[in-house]
Amino acid sequence: MKKIATDIKNHVLTGISYMIPLVIAGAVIMAISRVGGSLYGITDIWDDSYAESANGLIRLLHSIDGFGGTALGLMFPVIAAFIAYSIVDKLGIAPGLVGGMLVKDINAGFLGAIAAGLIAGYVCLWIRNHVKLPKSMASVVPVFLIPVLGTLITVLVINYIIGVPFAALNTGLENWLNSLSGGNQILMAAIVGGMVGFDLGGPVNKAAVTTAMALLTSGVYAPNTAAQVAIIIPPIGLGLATVFAKKKYNTELKEAGKSSIIMGLVGISEGAIPFAVESPLKVIPSTVIGSAIGSAMAVGLGAVNQAPISGFYGWFTVEKWPIYILSIAIGSLFVAVSSALLRDKNAGIEEVSSDLEDDFDEAAWEEEWQS
Template sequence: MKKVLSEIKNHVLTGISYMIPLVIAGAVIMAISRVGGSLYGLTDIWDAKYAESGNGIIRLLHSIDGFGGTALGLMFPVIAAFIAYSVVDKLGIVPGLVGGMLVKDINAGFLGAIAAGLIAGYICLWIRNHVKLPQSMASIVPVFLIPVLGTLSTVLIINYVIGVPFTALNVGLENWLNGLSGGNQIIMAAVVGAMVGFDLGGPVNKAAVTTAMALLTSQVYAPNTAAQVAIIIPPIGLGLATVFAKKKYNTELREAGKSAIIMGLVGVSEGAIPFAVESPLKVIPSTVIGSAIGSAMAVGLGAVNQAPISGFYGWFTVEKWPIYVLSITTGSLFVAISSVVLRKKDAGEDNSPIEEEDYTFDEAEWES
């Protein structure tokens, strides 16, 4: 059972890895359009009425928003297709794509897309392994039998078995998140931030980030805001810790600190991993709490990030970006200061030059 769950996790992570660039591309293109629209005082550049605007730039911005929406709309078909691809190679792509499109149409959400990919992949795998035809007809299995039977079986299961519960779950989640306000929304943001800061790019982190990104298609922005803030707080905070207290870190970690700051600024939380591996019981509590503080502060004070971008190049497209940046700074400083306080001076390095004679080999002493 453990092996099966591990395989499923790997298939899902493969699908996510193919989905993320698509989501980023679509959301960034839409963000560019909406920032451009805001320069003209337009907060609804996606509205169809702007397709006939007398201003050519506004028409262009409206079209660009539509292009980004097209890319973002492919998110569920792509993740389903590449989960199926991970299970059974290229044989699963067509059933996965069609299953993902059906999930999108019935609003079964991110979890529905994952289920569609796994269903398509394992159905095609079963057909490939168990349907045996004479040698003269074997070639029709990959080009006809699997695409037809695999796709038909997948869409029937989605539409008549899992579609209704997954749609209800997705709609319920959207309504719950949209209904959050005040303290409840802050708690939600803190939980998302803590998950992102927990394993620094691991499965808990990815679960929070990808779910938040998927909710962008439903115009639910608070989880994404929380996640994107939390992604960059641990590496920046731990990098700053090596600047604030150099004597507490050896040369290797001080160099890792420089890289961590840069990786944090471009939105790569894995920059914090060397510190977490070296001292997990001291580092992870700091990153969890610091990320939760920054995320809760950003969402609670009204910052809104509509794009799945955590790097500095996307900060100024955020609604109320000064609050957003202040939240990142606050969380990062918490991580830095708490890490310094919890850490003793590194015992492996005293930062003084080592005399050469300390390493002199005494042959007579060795022989004695």
């Protein structure tokens, strides 16, 4: 059972890894269009009325927004296709794509797309392993039987069995998130931020980030804002800790701290991993709380990030970007100060002493002293 769960997790993570570049491309293209529109005082550049604008640049910006939307619209087919691909190689791509498109059409959401990919992959795997034809007809299985039967079974299961409950779940989630306000929205942001700061690029982090990004297609931006703030707080905070408390860190971690700040600024949580591995019980509570504080502050004070971009190059496209940057700074400072205070003040010295002891040869020293 444990192996099955591990395999499913790996298949889903494979699908996510193929989906993320597509989501980033689409969202950044849309952000460029909307920032351009804001220069003309336009807050809804996606509205069809701008397709007939007398200003050619506004028409272009409207078209660019549509191109970004096209890329985002492929998110569900792509994640479903590559989950299936992870299970059964290229045989699963066609059923996965069709299943993902159906999920998009019936609004079954991100979870529906994951289910579609798993169904397509395991159906195709079963057909490949159990349908045996004479040697003269063996080539029919991969080029005809699996694409046709795999796709048909996948769409039937989605449309008549799982589609309605997943669509209801997705709609309920969207309505609930859109209905959140005040303290409830701040609490949601804190939970998303804490999840992102928990395992620094691991499964809990990815679950929060990818769900938040998926909700962008439904116009729900608060979870994404929380997630993108939280992604960069741990690496920046832990990097700053090595600056504020130099004596508490050995040379190796000081060097890791420099890299961690840079990785944080470009939106890579994994820069914090060396610190978490070295002292998890002292680092992880700081990263969870610091990320939660920064995320809650950004969302609570009205910052809105409509693109799945955490790096500094996307900060100025955020609505109320000064609040957004301040929230990142507050969260990072909390991580830096708390992790430095929790750390043993002799932690940086002990390793140096240990290294000196390892290099000390007592017999050679005694011989030299006697001579």
